[in-house]
Amino acid sequence: MSYKEIVTHFLYSDYYKDKNVFKDYIHPKLELNWNSSDGFLKLDFDGFFEMVQNMGKTFTVLTPEFSHIFAENNKVCVRFTYHVETLEHEENLPLAHFMSIWEIEDDKIRKGFIMSQVADDSVDNIFSYIEN
Numbered sequence: 001m002s003y004k005e006i007v008t009h010f011l012y013s014d015y016y017k018d019k020n021v022f023k024d025y026i027h028p029k030l031e032l033n034w035n036s037s038d039g040f041l042k043l044d045f046d047g048f049f050e051m052v053q054n055m056g057k058t059f060t061v062l063t064p065e066f067s068h069i070f071a072e073n074n075k076v077c078v079r080f081t082y083h084v085e086t087l088e089h090e091e092n093l094p095l096a097h098f099m100s101i102w103e104i105e106d107d108k109i110r111k112g113f114i115m116s117q118v119a120d121d122s123v124d125n126i127f128s129y130i131e132n
Contacts, residue, residue, distance in 0.1 A: 003104045004069055007076040010109060011064045016056040022049055026109040034114040061085035063092065074104045081119060094119035 001009065010025035032043040043051065053063065061084065077100070084095045096116045103111035107108040 001107070002071070003074060003076050003102075004071045006068070006104055006107065006109065007078060007102050008064075008069065011078070011080065016052040016059070016062055019049065019053075022052065027105055027110040030110060030112070032112040032114070034112070034116070036114075037117045059084040059086055059095075061092070062095075076102045076104065078102070093106075096122055116119055 006025065010115070013021050013025065015022040015025060025129075026045060026048065028045050030048060032041070032048050034041040034043065041051075042064040063083045064080045065083060066078060066080045068077070070077045079097075079099050081097050082095045083092045085092055095121050099115045101113040102109050105111075
């Protein structure tokens with residue numbers, strides 16, 4: 001798989017529901033630096049898995065919508081929005097917007113740099129995904 005495929009397959013996968021899928025994509029020495037609207041998080045493999053496992057309890061479906069994907073050497077940059085379905089709402093709703101840089105090592109995600117914010121469904125924002 002190409003580095004872009006590793007990242008996009010990971011984001012489309014059920015990694016938040018299945019630890020074996022998570023292990024298929026995430027390097028055991030993961031370093032994740034995440035700037036969110038709630039503050040900064042620095043996570044390792046176990047910390048990231050614990051966080052996504054909690055997501056798996058909340059969301060029945062987690063679907064990325066990509067607007068940009070770039071790769072250079074072992075780095076992949078992705079801009080996307082996660083849409084979710086929950087037990088309470090089967091409607092696919094935007095959850096958050098992400099800008100991320102992933103570094104691949106040994107065909108797994110070794111480092112991540114993420115910026116995220118709560119989803120904005122304004123017309124201008126929606127068109128920023130369509131126009132690209």
